[in-house]
Structure formats: structure tokens, C-alpha cells
Amino acid sequence: MQVSALTKSFGERVLFENISFGIAEGQRIGLIAANGTGKTTLLNIIAGHMDYDSGEVVFRRDLSVGYLEQDPRFPAGLTVLEACFHGQNEIVRTIARYEQALARNDTAAIDGLLARMEALGAWDFEQRAKQILTRLRIADLEQRVETLSGGQLKRVALAAALIVEPDLLILDEPTNHLDLEMTEWLEEYLAGRRMSLLMVTHDRYFLDRVCNEIIEIDDRRLYSYKGNYSYYLEKRQERLDAADATVARMKNLYRRELEWIRRTPSARSGKAKYRIDAFQDIKDKAHTRRSEETVQLDVRQTYIGKKIFEAQHLCKRFGDRVILDDFSYLFSRYEKMGIVGNNGTGKSTFIKILLGLETADSGTIDIGETVRFGYYSQQGMEFAPQARVIDIVTAIAEHITLSDGKQISASQLLTRFLFSPQAQYDYVAKLSGGERRRLYLCTILMSNPNFLVLDEPTNDLDIRTLNVLEEYLSAFSGCLIVVSHDRYFMDKVADHLLVFNGQGNIRDFPGSYTDYRTWRKEQEAAAAQGAAKTVKPAAVAPTTASKPKERVKGKLSFNEKREFERLEAEIPELEAEKAALETEMSSGTLSTEELIAKSERIAALIEEIDAKSMRWLELSEL
Structure with a gap:
């Protein structure tokens, strides 16, 4: 697949201009860019879901393409299993043609399609779908798609993209709504396939372990790095340092040439005309400014006293599912706690109980008087699509106090969160998913909390914003509880972990997530070794049904x-x-x-x- 001189704009806003790159067989490319600079738009263009201004996208003639959208949708009425078969990929089309040929009793067409289905592996299609759905913890295959949550819908769409095993797989935030165990399974699954990949993800460990090339859109241009995410970080900094050095040299040269121009008569002989002609180019390069915009999270934190909160003998269950079983905990000052566990083990419910948004079956919570919570929920704030960005912030406060005691206006705060004066008057409907998340983070921090509770804060945020958020939380002089499936993020901000196992028993692990995974793998290996010594191999049961050596498939639907x-x-x-x-x-x-x-x-x-x-x-x- 080849992208050549591609340009895309929305009105006066140019997302990217004359970018070119190719994807060869076996390449695994991660796409990195700031929120709102066109990552999802580029993927939609390549997948054929969106037009572009100029350039071209050319595919190899027999190339099959799979696409996982950021917010997938399926027609109402489909079951989960039917949704996996829904689409325009080659396998689904071949199955449909085969069924039509059977209905017409077209023997010639059936013979040709049988060979094609064997080549595509279409006979194993349903079994492969069930296996992947099981690994993604979608159990009810007959459930209607309109009854699924957003996270379940994303996992069904991921399964639909994986089971066809396309030549080129395009993934937009594939790890959103996956717990840590599922994310690690997906890493292994993709590593074991020969398909080419183009993906957008904020999960830096995922980028490091899956991708062998990084492309970055920066200031409307595209830069390519032949390596994983760690290599990209190193080489990107080298590129920026070299650009800064070039600008510094051009500034020195510009000063010399400007002095020469000023003291040289305008009618100087044509012998030095090249020097005059080159002066404008030198001037332009000398005045080049690299815009390295980052979010500024320097809002004030209110004082927090010694008494934070104490939970005593908390119990909570939903039917047979136990969330908390006699849980007690004394939260200390300046503590930074991470919460991990598979989806459905009760992490979000636990947070809501601590915040008083959900009632425990029994037990008590005693909260200190100075505690001021800032709660970033997994669902996010529901902004009205026709509301303007500036109106959302001013509805909370006209002026905001910074960490140094100074006050700034709501517009100035939005500028620090990378909303330009023009963008502040945009409607919410025009914002990308990452920009909405950034706006939501702004509304949380402007209330000056001293106890932050963050439930999946990394979804849809770009990597630059995540880096700033990690630095802010590391220096945060209040308390922190964070639930996240982003392993890199958890390693950076959490001092210790509460591990939920779905049975009400919560382990307090004194270390980072990487430390926990290493410990857990050691425990699993020891348990497996012990089981191998005690368990005898079971005898294989005989089967009574005699099967023919070869069966005829031509007359079967x-x-x-x-x-x-x-x-x-x-x-x-x-x-x-x-x-x-x-x-x-x-x-x-x-x-x-x-x-x-x-x-x-x-x-x-x-x-x-x-x-x-x-x-x-x-x-x-x-």
C-alpha cells in the first residue's frame, strides 16, 4: 500500500499536507501525533471511509484490508456472532457467494468457490470468531449489539477485524476497553501473525513490543523512524536537536548577511547577485520557530490535612458476584495508589463507593474535612454537542488560581490546555475524542482538588499529553487513586497497587505494575511446576461414532x-x-x-x- 502527496483540510484548518509513505509486507507501523492533528482522519482515508483534498492512496490489487474504528457501529438487530460476520471483507463476500450458488444449485460456481473458501480458511471462520471472542471475554454470542456497552462493542469490532486475518490490519486505539491481561494477549496474537499493521494507540508498551516502525505527523509533515517506540524517542530528540542547531547557525549567518546587505549599494554588480537572492531564504530559515506545544497543568492544589479517609469492613456484592469482602484500609497523606484487575472485577464500583456515588452493603467510610475530590470518570463528562468550549469552562469559573497564586481567565486556562483562541469558540461536536478528553481533564483540575481519583484517564489522550500528565501526577502534593490499563502510565505514577481478582479479595502489592507482573509470572510458573508433579495424564476416551475417511463438501451449505x-x-x-x-x-x-x-x-x-x-x-x- 502506498500513500502519495496526501493533503487533507477542514475549511481553513490543514491537518496534513503532501505526506507520503508506504506499508510493505510484514511492516508494523505505529502512527503518533497530537490530538486533533488528523490521526483518525488519516486512518479513515486509507480505509476508504473519508475523502481527501489531493494525492492518492494505492493498494496492491489482491490486498485484503481490515479496519478497527475508534468508535465502531453495527446495524441494530445483529447478534454478537453475526456482527463478526458483518462487513465487506473477502471471506464474508466469498461465503455469501457460496450460499447464493447453493441456492441456485450452480454446480460450476460451487466448485470454484469451494477452492476459494479452502484457500481463505472460511470453513474455520466461526470457530476462530468464538475463540477470539472468548479471549476478549464476550461470552453471550446471541446478545444483540444494541444492548452492548461501548467497551463490549469495541471488543466485538476488534474480534471482527482479527478473525479475517487480513493482509493489512488498521487499528485505531485497539487497547481502549481492554484490561491488562487482554492487552498482553493481543500483543502475543499480533506478534504471531504475518499481517502488516498500521495502528494508532496511546499504549507505549504496546507500541514498543508490536511495532517495528513509527511515523509521526508534526506540523503537517510526516517523519518516519525505522524502529520501535524507544528508538523513536531517541531519534526524534536527535532530529529536534539538529533542527535547533540548524536554526542557530542560520541566525548567525543571517546577522552577517544583513550587515553585508545594509552596507552594500543596491546597484552592486551581478557578480554577487546570488548572495542577495539567497538572503531571503536565509532569513526564512533563521526565523523558523519550532512549535513544541504541551499542556500546562499548573493549577493550584488546596491544602490537605493529615486525616484523609478510612474504610472499615466494606462489603459489596451484585447477586453472586462479590466486589468487596470485609475490606478495610487507612489512606495516608500523599499516597499514590494504582488499582488493577480484569474487566468486571469491580474497580469502578469500588471507586464510586469511596466517593459516595455507590452504597456499600455494609461497612463505613470516614473522610477528612480538608479532602477535596477531583473525579475523572471512565465515561467522561457528557458535553452538549452544540455547546462551545469556552462556555463549558466559564460555566464552572470565570477565573482560575494557579499554583503560584496568580489568577488567569478561563480563556487563558484553555490556551494552556492547547485550545487556541479560535478553537475555544468551536462547538464540542467538532472536537476529536482526545480533545474532548483534554477538555474534561481541564474541568476537573480547575476546581483545585487535593485528592484526584482518575478512572481510565489515558483513553484517547495523545502521548505528549500523557507525558505531561505523568509529570504532573508524580509531583502532585495531594493524594491519588488511578485505575488504568495503561501499563506505562501505571509504572510512572503509582507507588503501590490494589489488585482485584473478582472474588472480593483485594491484594495490596508494594511495587509497580511491572514488578507485579514479574511476581505473578513467577507464582504461575511455580504453581504449574507443582501441578505437573502431582497430576497424572488422563486417558483419552474412545469415540463410538465411525467417521468416513473423506467427506464430500460440495452439497453442504x-x-x-x-x-x-x-x-x-x-x-x-x-x-x-x-x-x-x-x-x-x-x-x-x-x-x-x-x-x-x-x-x-x-x-x-x-x-x-x-x-x-x-x-x-x-x-x-x-
């Missing part, structure tokens, strides 16, 4: 073929369960109640095996 393969997998599993129950019943160690229960289960298994075997035989005869 795609759904029948999938059913046939499911039965081949399910029948041996049921027979293995039946054999295990028979072994237990003959052991002589079961009570009367257990014998009756297992006997009833064996009878149900025999009936189910007979029904499935009969259906398998029907399909095999086709």
Missing part, C-alpha cells in the same frame, strides 16, 4: 458444514465426560446422592450422544 464440524468436536467431548462419570461411579467413594446425580447425568449424556451421532450421520451422507 456453509451452515451445515459448520454444524458438521461442531458435531465432530462435541461428540468426543460428551463421550469423554460419560467415561469419566462411569469411572467415578465405580470408585466406591460416592454417597448415595452423588451416585443418583451422576447416574441421571449419564442417562442425559447417552440421549444427547445418540441425537448428535444421528445428526452427524445425516450430514455425512450428504
Whole structure:
């Protein structure tokens, strides 16, 4: 795939101009740029979802492309599994043509499509979808997509992009809404595939471990770095230092040439005309200014006393799911706590209980009088699309106090958060996802909190803003609780971790997230080694259904073929369960109640095996 001289603007706002780059087979490219400078727009253009002003995007003729959007949408009424089959990729189109040929009984078309489906691996499509959805913790495959949360929808869309295994996979913030375990699985999954990648992500560890090239859009231009994120940081700084040195040399040269121009008659002979002609170019280079804009988070923090808060014997559950089980904790002054755990283990619920937004089943929380919370929620603030940026901030306060005691206006504060005077009068609907998050962070900090509670603050923020936020939090003289799936961010800001396991037991780990993962892997390895010494290999249960050596697939529909393969997998599993129950019943160690229960289960298994075997035989005869 090749992008040549691409330019895109919205009105007077130019996002990028005459940028060119290519993606070769096996390349894994990470795209980095500040919020609002066109990352998602560029991905949409390459995926064919958006027009551009000039230039061209050229694909290899037989290239298959998969795209994970930042905010995916599916038609209402689809189930989760159907959503994975929804799309215009080559596998889905081939399956549709195969089903149509079957309906017409077009033997010639069926023969050709059979070979194509074998080449694409279409027969394994559903099984691959189920495996990936399971790893992404989407359990109910019949659930309608309109009932899914935003995070669940993003994971379904990620599964849909992965299962087709395209030649080029384009990912826009793939780690958003993934917990740490899922993110690490995705790293391993992508590392084991040969597909080319183009991705936008704020997860710097993910960039480091997955990408082998970084491209950066800076000041409308594109720069390429042949290495991972760590290499990019090193070489980018070298580029900036070299540019600064060039400007310094040009300034010295400009002063000399300006002096020469002033003392030289305008009618000087043509012999030195080249020097006069070059003067304007020297002047332009000498006055080049590198705009390295960063967010300035220097708002004042109010005083916090010695008493922070104390939680005693907190309990919380939702049905059978236990969130807290007799949890007690005394929060100390200046403490910086990270909270980690898989999705659904209760991290956000725990925070809401501490803030009084959710009620515990039992237990008490005692909060100090000087504590002033600043809560950055995972959902973010719901801004009205037709509200202007400046109106949102002035509705909270007209003037804001900085850390040095000075007061600035709401407009000046927005400028420090990288909203230009022109952008301050834009409507919220025009902001990118990262710009909305930056505006939300501004509204949180302008209230001068001394206890920050941040639930997934890194989603959609660009890396430069994350670097500034990390520095601000490291120097923050109040208290901090942060929930994040961004491993780099957690390593930078948290002194220790509360680890949620989903069963109400919370471990206080004294170290960084990297320390915790190292410890956990050591524990898992030790447990696996111990289990290997005590567990004997189980005997393989025989199967009773005789299978033909070769089956004819030409007369099976795609759904029948999938059913046939499911039965081949399910029948041996049921027979293995039946054999295990028979072994237990003959052991002589079961009570009367257990014998009756297992006997009833064996009878149900025999009936189910007979029904499935009969259906398998029907399909095999086709």
C-alpha cells in the first residue's frame, strides 16, 4: 500500500499536507501525533471511509484490508456472532457467494468457490470468531449489539477485524476497553501473525513490543523512524536537536548577511547577485520557530490535612458476584495508589463507593474535612454537542488560581490546555475524542482538588499529553487513586497497587505494575511446576461414532458444514465426560446422592450422544 502527496483540510484548518509513505509486507507501523492533528482522519482515508483534498492512496490489487474504528457501529438487530460476520471483507463476500450458488444449485460456481473458501480458511471462520471472542471475554454470542456497552462493542469490532486475518490490519486505539491481561494477549496474537499493521494507540508498551516502525505527523509533515517506540524517542530528540542547531547557525549567518546587505549599494554588480537572492531564504530559515506545544497543568492544589479517609469492613456484592469482602484500609497523606484487575472485577464500583456515588452493603467510610475530590470518570463528562468550549469552562469559573497564586481567565486556562483562541469558540461536536478528553481533564483540575481519583484517564489522550500528565501526577502534593490499563502510565505514577481478582479479595502489592507482573509470572510458573508433579495424564476416551475417511463438501451449505464440524468436536467431548462419570461411579467413594446425580447425568449424556451421532450421520451422507 502506498500513500502519495496526501493533503487533507477542514475549511481553513490543514491537518496534513503532501505526506507520503508506504506499508510493505510484514511492516508494523505505529502512527503518533497530537490530538486533533488528523490521526483518525488519516486512518479513515486509507480505509476508504473519508475523502481527501489531493494525492492518492494505492493498494496492491489482491490486498485484503481490515479496519478497527475508534468508535465502531453495527446495524441494530445483529447478534454478537453475526456482527463478526458483518462487513465487506473477502471471506464474508466469498461465503455469501457460496450460499447464493447453493441456492441456485450452480454446480460450476460451487466448485470454484469451494477452492476459494479452502484457500481463505472460511470453513474455520466461526470457530476462530468464538475463540477470539472468548479471549476478549464476550461470552453471550446471541446478545444483540444494541444492548452492548461501548467497551463490549469495541471488543466485538476488534474480534471482527482479527478473525479475517487480513493482509493489512488498521487499528485505531485497539487497547481502549481492554484490561491488562487482554492487552498482553493481543500483543502475543499480533506478534504471531504475518499481517502488516498500521495502528494508532496511546499504549507505549504496546507500541514498543508490536511495532517495528513509527511515523509521526508534526506540523503537517510526516517523519518516519525505522524502529520501535524507544528508538523513536531517541531519534526524534536527535532530529529536534539538529533542527535547533540548524536554526542557530542560520541566525548567525543571517546577522552577517544583513550587515553585508545594509552596507552594500543596491546597484552592486551581478557578480554577487546570488548572495542577495539567497538572503531571503536565509532569513526564512533563521526565523523558523519550532512549535513544541504541551499542556500546562499548573493549577493550584488546596491544602490537605493529615486525616484523609478510612474504610472499615466494606462489603459489596451484585447477586453472586462479590466486589468487596470485609475490606478495610487507612489512606495516608500523599499516597499514590494504582488499582488493577480484569474487566468486571469491580474497580469502578469500588471507586464510586469511596466517593459516595455507590452504597456499600455494609461497612463505613470516614473522610477528612480538608479532602477535596477531583473525579475523572471512565465515561467522561457528557458535553452538549452544540455547546462551545469556552462556555463549558466559564460555566464552572470565570477565573482560575494557579499554583503560584496568580489568577488567569478561563480563556487563558484553555490556551494552556492547547485550545487556541479560535478553537475555544468551536462547538464540542467538532472536537476529536482526545480533545474532548483534554477538555474534561481541564474541568476537573480547575476546581483545585487535593485528592484526584482518575478512572481510565489515558483513553484517547495523545502521548505528549500523557507525558505531561505523568509529570504532573508524580509531583502532585495531594493524594491519588488511578485505575488504568495503561501499563506505562501505571509504572510512572503509582507507588503501590490494589489488585482485584473478582472474588472480593483485594491484594495490596508494594511495587509497580511491572514488578507485579514479574511476581505473578513467577507464582504461575511455580504453581504449574507443582501441578505437573502431582497430576497424572488422563486417558483419552474412545469415540463410538465411525467417521468416513473423506467427506464430500460440495452439497453442504456453509451452515451445515459448520454444524458438521461442531458435531465432530462435541461428540468426543460428551463421550469423554460419560467415561469419566462411569469411572467415578465405580470408585466406591460416592454417597448415595452423588451416585443418583451422576447416574441421571449419564442417562442425559447417552440421549444427547445418540441425537448428535444421528445428526452427524445425516450430514455425512450428504
